[in-house]
Every structure is written in C-alpha cells, then in structure tokens.
Amino acid sequence: MTKVLVPTICPYCGAGCGFFVAVERERAVGIEQMPYHPVGEGALCSKGNASLEILHHQERLTSPLKRKDDGWAKISWDEAVGLVARGIGEAMRDYGPEKIALLASSKCTNEENYLIQKLARLLGTPHIDNCARLCHAPSVVGLNRTLGAAGMTNPIPDIANSRCIFIIGSNLAENHPVVSRWIHRAKDAGAVVIVADPRATPTSWMADIFLQLSPGTDVALLKGIAHQIVKEGLIDRGYIAERTRGFEEFEGSVGEFTPEMAAEITGVPAEDIIRAARAYASSPASMILYSMGITQHTTGTDNVQAVSNLALITGHIGRAGTGVMPLRGQNNVQGACDMGALVEFYPGYRRADDPGTIDLFSTAWEAPALPTGPGLTATEMIGAAASGDIRAMYIVGEDPANSDPSSLSVKRALEGLDFLVVQDIFMTATALVADVVLPAAAWAEKEGSFTNTERRVQWSSKAVEPPGSALPDLEIICLVARSLGLDFDYPDAASVLAEINRTVPQYAGITRERLGKEGGLVWPCPSCDHPGTPILHSSGFRLADGRGSIVPVHYRPAAEGESLEYPFLLTTGRIALHHNAGSMTRRSPSLIGRAPDLFVEINPADAEKLGIDDGDLVAVSTERGETEAAARLTEGIKRGVVFMPFHFPGTNILTTEAADPEARIPEFKVSACRIARRD
Amino acid sequence: MAFYVDITRCIGCRSCEVACERVHGGRGHVQVHFVEDSASVPLFCHHCEEASCAAACFSGALFKEDTRTAFDVEKCTGCGLCSLACPFGVVWTDKIAHKCDLCDGRPEPTCVATCPADALSTDLDHLSRRARSRGARAAAQGGRR
C-alpha cells in the first residue's frame, strides 16, 4: 500500500513545528519527521507526537446537532444552517446587530479567521474577538504602544545567537519544548540564562540565575533590574538618544526603586536581582522571552511595557540574538490577531476606532456600514451575555466554559443566551450548552495557512477527509454567511489568502504559491519579491518619528492578596502533556494516560501545617468556587503559593475575573485561595 | 549503535516516551524518570556489550547483532526472563517482550529525532564535545556570574 506524506503544521502550541502525516488508505497512520523545518528541525514534543490520536477519535463530532429535549438530535447541514440563520437573524432583527457576538478561533487558519471577522463586521457587530484575549492581549496593547508591532521581534532559531536569555513568566520547557533546543544551543556557546518564575520548573533547570518571585510582582522585579542597570550606567546611551523617547521620565520612575525594595516585594534576594541586571545589560546580545506569566495579570500591560523598557534602555532589540519575545500559546493565535479577529483591530492591526480604517474596508469589502470598534472583548461578551446585552453568539473552536475564569458563571451566562451556535471538533463544555453544534474539521483535514509565534506563515495541507459529515471551518462559515444573505464565495483557502494579500499589507507578499514553495515566510512581507522580515525594528519602529517609546510603569499589587480566609496564592499554568482547555489532549490516550488527574502543587512546609501528604485529595477553594485535586508536594514552589494546571475543568472555577484595565485580560495567575484536606 | 542522553539538556517533556509508543504500536521502550523535581532522565536500552537479556533469553529472540542488542519478535514467547535479567529494568514483557530496537528501518531512532531539547544523540563524541565546550565556557565566565 502506498504511503503518502502530507506536510502539516502541529495543531498545538505557537512554535509551529512542521511534520508529515503519513496517509495510507485515507487514514492517517503515522508521523514522519521534517528535519529541515526551521523551528523544530524535525523535533516534536509529546503533544505533537500524539496529535494524530485526535484525528480518528471516536468522540469526534460527525454530524450537525440540535438540542432536542434533554439530548441531541443529528440533523442535516441544510437544517443546521437554517437554524443558525434563524437564530442569529432573529436576534439581529429583534435587538440589532450589536447584540450578537462572535468568537473566532486561534486554532483555525488565517483564512478562516479572516472570514469570521469579516462575517461579524459585515453583519454589523463590532463584537469579534478570539482567545488571544486570554493570553496575549497585553502584548498586543503594550507592544503596539512601545514598539509599534505586537509579535516576537526575532525568530526562534535566533535565540541560539543570544548571549543572555532572560525568561520571565514562561515555562517554555513544558509549553514550547522545542524552544529549549535553541536555548541550549545558546548555552553551548556560553550564554547566561536567567529565569524568573514563582515555581521551579524544568525551564528553571536551564537557568544560571533563578529568580523565584512571588506571583504578581513582575513589575517590581523588572523595575528593580532597570534601576540597577541605570544606576550602574549599563544603559546604551547612543541607542536611547537615537531610537527612543521617554527615557528621562522613565529614569525618574525607577530612581527610587532599588533592588532592595524589589527584593522586599518579590521575595527574590537583592544580589540575584543585581546579578541578573548585570548579566542582561552587559552581554553583547540579550533577549527576553515571556509568556502568560507576564500577561495574565491585572497589571499585564504594565508588565509587558516593563519588559520592553528593559530592551529599549539597553538597546537589546533590532539585532540578531536580541529582542522581546512573547511566546504565543496557540498554533494560530498570532494569525488570528493578524487577521483582525480582535475587538480593537481590523485586519493588519488597523485600529477599529479609526474612521480611515472603516473607509478602507468599506471600499475593499463593498460594504457601506461597517461597525466602529472597539467592541466587547471575549471576557466582556460573557458578562454582556449574563446581563442580556448580548443575545446570540457564534463560537468557533473556543471553549470559554472551560477556559474563561470563574467558569461556573460563564456557563450560566451562555445558557442565558437566546441562541448559541458552537462550531468545534469535539463536544466541549461550551458546546454542551449550545442550541446548535456544527462539526468542524481538524487541522489535517483541511488546508490553510497558520502563523506561528515568530510570525512565520506556513501552509498546512490536507491529509485526510473529516469524519462523517464534518466540514472544514471555512466551508461552514461560508454556508452560514450565505444563509444570512451575504455573498461569501470562496471556493478554497487559497482564494481567501488572495484577498488577505490585498487587504493586509503585512501579508501582501505571502501568496499561496510562495508558501507552497518556500515553506514559510515571516511577515511583514509587503511584496511578492520581499523575502520576509525575521527581525523587526532593525531600522526603527513603526511609531511616530520611528522611535520606540519607553513608558514608565508603576508597581501595583495583584487584584487579590493573601487574607486570613484565603491564605494561599493560586497560580495556574500548563504542563508538558496537556494543552490549554484540554479538549484535544484530554482525549489523547497517550497524553491523558500520563497525566490523568488535576493536581495542586504545594510546598511541603505548607502541606505539613495543613496535615496534607503527597497524593492526598484536597479541596481548593476561592470566593468563586471549590475544586478537588490531588496534592503534589514539591520544594519547587514557594511557601504560600500553590499551582494548578488549567487543563482540567476544575481549575477555572477558582480563578478571578479581575482584569487588566486596558487589555481586559483576566488575572489567571493570582487568586487567593484556601486549601483543606478531603477526608 | 546505541544512543546517549545529555542529562543537563533533558526537560522532562516525555516526548521520547510518546514518540516511542507511537512508532511501536502503543508499547514504548523509554521511560522518563524525575529525580526530586530537579532533573529528569529518559531510561532506555543501553544495548550492553555483554547483554544480560540476550544471555537469559532461551528462544534466541534477543541476540547481539554488531553493536546492538536485537530482538526478533517471531521467536519471543513472553517468558519474561529478559525483563528480569536487564540490570536497568528497560526490557518489558506483557505477553511478549519489547525493548528498544533503535527504530529499525528508520534513518534515526525516533526518540533522537523528536527530542525537542536536542538532548539525545546517537553520537557520543558529539555529545561529549558539546558538554566539554559548555563546561569550558562556563568556567571562563565564572567571574562574571
């Protein structure tokens, strides 16, 4: 039997590793390495290796479903699309288009995300968002303000060229495992690695300097470092003068903030802060990698700005081995943002509140009345749904009932909607409360482009047919749009990409033909002969007068702190074997078999006081709810802090809805909680 | 041929376990062990020069072939003597023995190809050269840290 190797992009994290799906008799039978792939060099983490397990999974949705009595009835696509058109159409007719909301998916292709946001805006609602809100909204807001572009400044393999790598709020060894190979390459060449994290994680194993700070004190740590750099004159005066503005004000803001003060707040010894400051500032090329430990805070935007401040004052940006590197969580969260599936941006990061943008797209889409943004963010939509300001929702490939904070109230809010349609590959917690569920194709069952965390746009080909009557998201969106009276005539992903080439300047030169041939292009790529731009900001910033802006930030404590009633700080994160809400990984036998249960990491000293042994079942409770988990005692976590992975339904029952005032990201990383042994 | 691990690189992601399981029909031959939350190490067959498993095998299913310890599934009866004879506990038996076959027929063992941290290699010289150069540079920069 002939085996065909189909090149695809891993459906899990944002690293965007490529691999071949081996297809035999129309089934995906194996994975073959892609040794020339620029990011992974053929490597795959455990999730990538298990990715095929979800393709032919028995729980896949194979037919459109509608709610019937207490269960579900299989229906035809005609009926399903009719129901969606009626549900959304009635809500629009009765309450107006701004009473409906759409959630795009950072798991879908660029083309699909483009169409979803276009659908939303042509229907007249500004409420279109995606789950970037829950991971990197502060990066979009913060980096757009300071650097003029939201994305990793340098490609992942460039990490190997760095001589000092500062990893803050990222457990990349577990969440983006292939990134660690480049860090090790840098270490082989003599690089110093600094890791700041409340937990000792496998990432911290790589560290030469490990700063174990208290959750929510990142700004204090970064300011302490900045203070030391300024004090010792390790700043790059030439760079500051030529390329930035705002340094004077910044200098004033850090003047008082000594490492000793930072030590007081963060719990990190002052000498370590000083060592880190010297290492970062004095190396020939330093790089900062961060992810959700920085962004998922009420101070997320401040954290991001504090990070970019460090890079700007030392001039560690715009060259090989330097930069500010937000590691994105989902395989296409970068692309979904690029495509404008965000409340504040139209495609290509054009501001939604700018009349120029509206004019531009009115012409491009031949639509006279496009809504002005910003609309309601993903988390605000839920609140609006609860209060009746949103009447109908169309959710594509997202699971807010699991992934959003305070998930019990999310579920209640969604249940209160007049009409909810969910489009997914599995029956997620969100789909369970929907009126209509549409079965979608998984990544290898459709084609399209994905943009990874380093802005590399890659084409993923179709390997196998979707199960049952499931359809690619692109086709479903077109069906729904046409049933709502819109002229969505896109025969395939390539035809959508052609429109993207015309409307998104960063993608202008990223054509289907080039992606097929060249195996990935890094945006901005403004024309067909442009080679792509792996390193941003090498000749200035896309801001007024081309200067990066140094923005003073002020330390604010997290929304919740320890109290007598809730004496522990709960922080959340990911583990190596699961991905996000886990709708895929918890169905993968080889992954769930290795990490079957929700656990909570506790410092042994704390545990002893509470009389908890390793493996005991404990109740973790916050003001919002209570969850059971198995205790896991480890010295790796600070006293007074506990950690839970958020891949299981229980965790987000606990987390707070308190959000960053600008980026509206919830503070997943700090919640005050109480622990008690379950007997 | 055997393969080697650079323990300082291993990040405990268990990719090798899952990959091995994938290419061997659900029966993996690698197990990642964690030590005190401070290090992890994949344990796999060393293809011992004097292989105890082969010495204990009565049916000829396990045997030395050049430098590797080969396994002929056709001959295995699942007696489990090899599992008890492996000093490292990395030969498993469940109705039938299974152990590392260096991914026979593939250009490179899958665990080596898939290791995200580049911690595994079939080339011991390469690993030790890399480790030596890292050690030397760390020593040279010792003052600055």
Added chain:
Amino acid sequence: MRSFVFPEFEIIRDEERCGSCRGCERQCALGTHAYDPVADRLVSDDRKCAGCQRCVIFCPQKAIVVRPSPSFYRPNASWSREKIEDLKRQAETGGVLLTGCGSDKPFRIYWDHILLNASQVTNPSIDPLREPMELRTFLGRKPEMLEISREGKEVEIKTELYPNLTVETPILFSAMSFGAISYNAFKSLATAACRSGTYFNTGEGGLPREMRGEFGRCAIVQVASGRFGIDAEYLNVAQAVEIKVGQGAKPGIGGHLPGEKVSAAVAETRMIPQGTDAISPAPHHDIYSIEDLSTLITALKEATNYEKPISVKIAAVHNFAAIASGIVRAGADIIAIDGLRGGTGAAPKAIRDNVGIPTELAISSLDRRLREEGIRNRSSIIAAGGFRSSSDVIKAIALGADAVYIGSAALIAMGCTLCQKCYTGNCNWGICTQNPRLSGRLNVEIASQRLSNLISAWSHEIREMLGGMGINALESLRGNRDHLRGVGLYEWELDVLGIKGAGE
C-alpha cells in the same frame, strides 16, 4: 526474478473471529502468517502457503480458511493452469521440477471400477463377530509340495519350510527412510507395526542403533543402490531383507537426500558425513543382470544365515512381469511391486506423473505370469502404490497379491495432508522434515496410536467384507478373481485384470 506464478492458495481470515493469538504464525514453518504489532492483527502471504492446512486445523477460533486460489488464466483445453505454471516455474528456475507424494493425475483408478461379491442364499455368509476370521498371512517362499507324517493323532510337516514373515493382517508399512521422514514419524511407524503385528520397512536410510533391539522384530530392512546404513547387525535384527531396485513414483531414478536434511542422527544411521548429500544411484552398480541380482540375494541369505526371506522391490513398468519372473527364479522370496501412484519424498514431476503402470494391472499380470510359469508358490507378492482404503486392499488380494504396503495412507493417518511439499523439508506436520522444531510436533505415542487404529479399522472392515463373501480366511481369497466384477471398463482392461464384467 519476479514470479509470474499465481499463489496456489488463498488464505481467508475471519477478522471477527481471529483473536490474534498468533498460533497460525507459530504453526507455519513456511512463514505464511505474520503478526503486525502495529495493527495488532495477523497478515498472510498467500505465495508462501503450501496448503498443508496446519493453521486451519490448529486455529482455536476456526478463523482461517485456506482454499485453492480462484485466479485463472484464460481457459484452454491444451494449456491447463498446471501446465502454464510448471512452464513458468521452469522459466524462472531453469531446473527440474520436484514434487512429493504420489501422482495426482487422473489416470483411471481401477479399484473404483471393480466390485466385490457377496453371499446370498446358496452359500451362507459368515458373521465375523461370531466366528473366527483368519487374516494372518505368511510371506515368503512356499514348498512345491508338503510331506506330512501322521503318527496317531500327531501330524508333522516333514518338508523343510522356508523362512516366512508372519503378519497378522495383510497391511505393511511401506519403505520410508529415516532422513526422508523425521525420527518421530519413523519411530511411530515402527511402534505401530510392532503393536499391530505387522511390519514397517526401514527404507534405504538404515535403522538407528537404539531402535534395533525393540523394533527389529517388526522391521523389514532395505538394501538399496546407495547401501546406506548397512551392517551385519542391521540385516540380522530384521525379520526380512528387501533389495530395492525401483520405486513406483520414480521408476528408473535414484534417490537424493539433500545435505540439509542429513542431521547428526541421520548421518550416523546412514554412515555418511553430516550435511553431505545422500545420493542413491539409479542402478545398483553391481546388478546388471538377473544373475547379478541372484548373487546379491544369495549373499544376503548367506549374511542372514538363510533365516530371513529376501524381498525384491521393483516398480511396475511395461514388461515388468517377465522381469519379476526372473527375479523369482533368482531366489527372491517376496516380490514387492510398486505401482504408478506410489509415493515419494522427492521426485521429478515429469517422472512421477508419466512413468510406470497402475498397481491394479500390475498385480493381476504378475500373479498370472507367475502362475502360468508355475512359480507362484516360490514368491509372495506385496503390492504397493496408492492404497486408500480396506476395500482397495481386499480387491488387491483378490487380484493376486499376498499383502499390501501402505505409505501415503499411513502418513495421512499421522497428519499429512498431501501438500506435496515434502522435498522442502519444512513439513509443518513434523513428518517429512529434520527440523527439530517441526519434528517435535509429531508425538510418537499419539501418532503410533493413530496408525494402530488405522490398521485395526481396516482389518475389521476386511473381515466384514470377507464374511460377506462367505470366506473365513484371507488365504482363500488370494487370486480368487471370481469374487470381482468390473464396471465401466474396456474389454482389454477386463482381460488384463482377469475379471468378468459386472453382470456376467
């Protein structure tokens, strides 16, 4: 070179039933079945299958069917599939096509055209369950006349009798050598022969030393053109010595045991180096005339002190009766006549299927010839070649044989399915192989039990048929062709057989 030959068989596995126990994989020495650990299922390579049905029988789930491949070439009366494929095989190998077992060609089987008589009214039939029924047979030269002295009630035979073999039933195991068949198969035959009061024939491979004490009393030892394994003890422990001149499956051809089958035990028994080919020349290089044969017969009688009957085995060929007459005159006490369907471990297909004459005709013409010459008493006739049932045996005796040799029938009793791959040495049933893994499958106790059961069953049936004919001793049936009638035979065939047509 890619083979253009269809797989002979098609293997159908019922996936629903198959429990992936891998029994079939372990049973098949030809490697037909293989386990795919990734898919957790068994896969089969039709091309390797010999159709021996071992896997079918031993599949605990009865999930396997092996049947002839349905593929066909364009039907052509002249070019049958077999002819086309034999030709292709030769085009691919450039060699003689080998095969095993007896000829499978559709020559007329006269047994199936001969009917037995039975008693009605005028002469009573006999109930073998109530009255004695004599199957005991003496094989060897009988005197011209018998002088008896009678003193009172004592009767004494004054004529000196020639040495004879006494068999309790007229069924002997044909010559199958250790080497061609496995030790266990060989020993099973010997054990069964001793237990059933009959004889097994060692073939030309000698008699392993450790078997001589226990099994000599039911052995006929063979002296063949290769002279393998012959010593004085060998000749003397046996009850008869047979000079093998020809074999029904390959008249005019010698034997060839490939070196791979010459294991240590085979080598020791045959007195040749281990791993060397054991080649039996086509002729005996000391026999070029009846006189030469006579010399050998006399030599063997000398060697055995004139205590054993000497048999001469020849293949049934066109003018064999005249030759047999010469053999009798040369001093043979028994003539074994091996017909067209005689079996073999390995023979060129062209020879097996095209040389010789059917056993039925051979028995009849030999018996008649010897009677006509008045020398029938000087030699017993053992017929061989394709005896399939007790009725074949009884018809042979009515045609003039004293007893019969069974070969294939005995092997089938032990498990053989006539897959005809004996020459490969990979017999899955453990019969025609020297691979210890395979031969171990044949359990001597169980196999000999099956053989004894077979002899016992046939003997019972022969008694039943004899009783029906109103005869109470087998002696009385020998050459008694009035008890036979032919159906569907040509005149000449009836003439050769010496029987009347049915209804005459």
Added chain:
Amino acid sequence: MIRVDPRLCIGCLSCSNVCPSQNILRTETAEERRIRWKRCREECDLCVELCPTEALTLVPIDESAPEPEVSFPLAGCRICGRRYAPEPMLRRVEAALPKSQTSEWVWDCPACRRRAEAERTTAETVAARRRRRV
C-alpha cells in the same frame, strides 16, 4: 494433553502465552503465581516446543489423569519489598548472566532498578541545580 515436570518448571508463563487455545491458565496474586494446564485435546505442541526448561511433554489424552498444576511463591524486592517474580526464574537468570558481571541486583525489582539508574545518572546534575537554587 500435557504432562508437566514440576521440578523443571520455573513458572515463566511461556506456555500460557503461546497457547492458542487458552488451555493453560494462570492466576497471579500479590503473593504467588499459579499455573494450571487444562486437560487439552489439542496436539499443537506449541507449549512443549517453547518451554525454556523442557518441562512439558505431550501425552495422549487421559481423562482420568488430574490436570497438572504448579504454584510458585513470588520473591520480594530487596528495596521496595514488592513481590515481583517466581524465585526459580530469578535463579535461572542469575545462572545465565555472564560471570564477569555482578548479579545481586537480580533480587531488586525492575522498577527499583530503573529508579536507582535514574538517581545514579542524574546525581551530579541534581546536586548542581540544588546549589544554584539555594
């Protein structure tokens, strides 16, 4: 059916594994392993062929003969105490090992061998990382 020589059997379960007819039953508790040969009519001989100690023989079926049964107490691990293998198997392994090697580890269970190996190989790295963290 099968005759078993209990002096030769080491309790390895080869026979039970290869029996296509599931005629060789095994029961294993935390303390002991028990094997019972049903009075089978199969003459497939696989168990006989694949017995490492030639403890089995094929014999004609005998309805009156009792079904052979053997049981072995499991030996306990020196480290964790878990019972993991019949002692005769361990003795056979010990005898089979190359004489140049030590063999007392045979009496540790495979899980403990793995743990020991992991601890041994990572000792240096763990120590270095602890120094760094403190």
